[in-house]
Amino acid sequence: MRLSTLLKREAIVVPLQNFDKSAIIEELLEAVSRTGQIIDREKALQALTERENLGSTGLEKGLAIPHARTNAVDGIAMAVGIAPEGIDFQSADGEPTHLFFLLLASEAVTSNYVQVLALIARLNLQSGFRRKMQEATSVDEVIEIIRQAEE
């Protein structure tokens, strides 16, 4: 499984236009919707919000992975967003968040969903990957950085 295969061009937002948590999630969800993978946008948003209410998906080192498992999506759908200035996403280390991976998956693909989350986490352990992603200024650049990291 490759992120570069799962990720569609339409679902990459560089730079993100919003500056608060719920608006960022909506902006990324809107990007995923453009891929045609969302069956029910409202239900998908509700699932993401409910998950966020359990605890922020803002992690450490500028990374956030808003995610939810919901049958409002067909299979696995993903969006990537870059916020060069950094956003307060209630991250675990209290630092601004620059890099967002939004992930939605239907209940039938739980195993793959868990694998993709682990894959995102592993790629982000590479400081070079995080830095390049945070500095990316175009969709093509994001695609190339992910593709190279997966080589």
Added chain:
Amino acid sequence: MQSDRLISKILLFADGSEGCISAAKYGVALSIITGAVLKAIYVVNTDLLKQLERARIFVKVEEIDYERDLEEDGHNYLHHITELAEHQGLTIETDLFKGSVHKIALQQIEDWQADLLIMGELEPGSLRQDTFHDENELIFRKARCSVLVVKDTERIDQIFETLNHQSPTTTRSGI
């Protein structure tokens, strides 16, 4: 005590991939041909779920939910494999475990004294960073018995479908 037959105990590693179903069909066919005992195992990767919880990607309730669902998936896969075997008149043993996938699979090879491990091919496009890849590669490399990685799934499917339409003699010569 191990048998002096080349293959007497075949352990099938089911990981929930498409490839593992072809591996199951191959294992059933090989068990019929050789008379070896076949056992299928599935390991719920609770180690990975715990890692994701420690990394704060999951909250506890997600970890519990996903573990329950993955366990159900595992039971479904093992049930399907049992049905595939029974369809060919073969009775097999199955077992579901939780924990570190490669450690449990390797331990099962030892404990059950398997002399052949059968596993499915890695899915196209899998990566070194991919947990499936890691676990399968570790099992492949560290297994103390011979390992058979099943490829050419289309051909396996065709052969499997013809198995029960042939007499035992023609089946043996046909594979």
